[in-house]
Amino acid sequence: xxxxxxxxxxxxxxxxxxxxxLAVAEKYLSVPQDPRIGKVTEMLPxxxxxxxxxxxxxxxxxxxxxxxxxxxxxxPGGPACAQAIAAFLGRAAAAMERRVAIVLCxxxxxxxxxxAAYNGIADCAAAxxxxxxxxxxxxxCLGYGSCARVCPVNAIRIANGIAKVDKALCIACGxxxxxxxxxxIKLVPAAAEIHVLCSSKDKGPAVKKVCGTGCIGCRxxxxxxxxxxxxxxxxxxxxxxxxxxxxxxxxxxxGHCIRKDxxxxxxxx
Amino acid sequence: xEYLLLxxxxxxxxxxxxxxxxxxxxFLGVSKKISTALxxxxxxxxxxxxxxxxxxxxxxxxxxxxxxDKFLQTLSFxxxxxALVQLIDIVMKRFAPPLHAALGIFLPLITTNCAxxxxxxLNMKEGYGFFKSVLFGFAAALGFxxxxxxxxxxxxxxxxxxxxxxxxxxxxxxxxxxxLSLAFMGFSGLVK
Numbered sequence: 254x255x256x257x258x259x260x261x262x263x264x265x266x267x268x269x270x271x272x273x274x275l276a277v278a279e280k281y282l283s284v285p286q287d288p289r290i291g292k293v294t295e296m297l298p299x300x301x302x303x304x305x306x307x308x309x310x311x312x313x314x315x316x317x318x319x320x321x322x323x324x325x326x327x328x329p330g331g332p333a334c335a336q337a338i339a340a341f342l343g344r345a346a347a348a349m350e351r352r353v354a355i356v357l358c359x360x361x362x363x364x365x366x367x368x369a370a371y372n373g374i375a376d377c378a379a380a381x382x383x384x385x386x387x388x389x390x391x392x393x394c395l396g397y398g399s400c401a402r403v404c405p406v407n408a409i410r411i412a413n414g415i416a417k418v419d420k421a422l423c424i425a426c427g428x429x430x431x432x433x434x435x436x437x438i439k440l441v442p443a444a445a446e447i448h449v450l451c452s453s454k455d456k457g458p459a460v461k462k463v464c465g466t467g468c469i470g471c472r473x474x475x476x477x478x479x480x481x482x483x484x485x486x487x488x489x490x491x492x493x494x495x496x497x498x499x500x501x502x503x504x505x506x507x508g509h510c511i512r513k514d515x516x517x518x519x520x521x522x
Numbered sequence: 523x524e525y526l527l528l529x530x531x532x533x534x535x536x537x538x539x540x541x542x543x544x545x546x547x548x549f550l551g552v553s554k555k556i557s558t559a560l561x562x563x564x565x566x567x568x569x570x571x572x573x574x575x576x577x578x579x580x581x582x583x584x585x586x587x588x589x590x591d592k593f594l595q596t597l598s599f600x601x602x603x604x605a606l607v608q609l610i611d612i613v614m615k616r617f618a619p620p621l622h623a624a625l626g627i628f629l630p631l632i633t634t635n636c637a638x639x640x641x642x643x644l645n646m647k648e649g650y651g652f653f654k655s656v657l658f659g660f661a662a663a664l665g666f667x668x669x670x671x672x673x674x675x676x677x678x679x680x681x682x683x684x685x686x687x688x689x690x691x692x693x694x695x696x697x698x699x700x701x702l703s704l705a706f707m708g709f710s711g712l713v714k
Contacts, residue, residue, distance in 0.1 A: 256589070264598060
């Protein structure tokens with residue numbers, strides 16, 4: 254046989270054999286995937302933010318269908334998405350509460366001291382690693398925007414040296430919570446409007462020395478809040494499980510660190 | 523001793539990425555995060571080791587007897603390796619889901635990588651026996667993994683640094699790769 258025929262037959266034979274092996278394997282060994290997984294994936298927003306705790310929307314859809322995961326974990330999709338999936342799968346839709354991230358510090362550059370001039374990499378973790386950060390307060394927001402950079406929807410702005418979350422844009426994916434080296438960002442119910450915007454656990458005089466708007470641990474708010482604010486050492490902490498509506502807490506706070514959210518802008522204003 | 527020399531020379535002296543310049547695309551492509559680099563390394567070690575075994579059999583029992591090994595080697599190797607990896611992918615998905623989840627997308631990605639083909643062709647060129655071929659493939663893949671992981675570590679550090687603006691991104695990565703390659707040149711002469 255001449256080389257042309259041999260090589261053609263040889264390559265053709267190898268190709269055929271491989272194709273046959275693959276076809277057989279595909280037919281007898283492949284793992285059938287539940288068709289509902291694809292449908293549920295389409296219902297999810299497809300942002301792949303990971304806020305639900307799974308690796309992307311497709312993985313979450315798989316978990317919902319196969320592992321019976323709750324279908325109300327998708328923050329960007331919101332209640333509408335949860336209900337649509339629940340209806341599709343014939344499950345009871347669990348109630349879902351919208352949550353937003355909040356930075357628990359209001360000591361901006363006007364109120365809080367900077368104890369050093371930091372010239373390094375503009376990154377909170379790097380600033381924190383450099384002798385504990387340049388902020389006078391060991392608990393305050395450093396304002397180098399590590400949280401803003403990881404935010405998939407650009408909901409975080411740095412204003413006057415501290416980070417602020419735009420409530421309307423936040424999808425509660427939790428990436429900023431993990432990015433903050435000082436653990437200042439928390440996910441709270443979007444309905445809550447009154448917050449203690451301070452995380453300093455120092456005693457009153459120590460707080461006052463470095464910040465004009467810190468919690469000094471006076472306990473006035475705990476008496477007014479009817480159990481919705483508790484003390485963690487020298488720091489007042491809002492218990493978001495209980496309703497907090499008494500606006501006197503905002504007015505009476507001597508540290509001016511209890512703040513009420515600005516009302517959402519109306520469309521015609 | 524002979525095997526030890528083979529392993530050391532494949533990992534350090536003739537490192538696939540840094541001395542032979544094979545497998546550059548995954549080296550630059552998936553070296554941004556240690557976790558993805560680890561997945562890629564695992565897949566490469568797995569595929570190269572198995573590919574060395576299969577291509578050796580193909581060469582010895584089919585191509586050489588038919589007198590086709592001079593010109594049909596590359597084509598048939600690519601064909602067989604690609605089919606083989608697809609097959610492994612299917613089988614692994616069925617019988618070893620955790621391993622499949624760990625290697626994931628990287629397995630089909632490296633089917634026709636030049637490092638995989640390079641190992642197979644080099645095995646034939648050096649005339650290694652079956653066991654030696656597989657060992658060489660395994661060691662070469664370990665060398666690839668080593669280079670990839672070192673490079674990824676460097677890139678993660680560079681990400682935090684502030685290089686001059688014109689060097690940012692790919693440029694500084696290529697410079698880093700070059701310097702790393704220079705460092706590995708220091709191993710030449712370790713094994714004669």
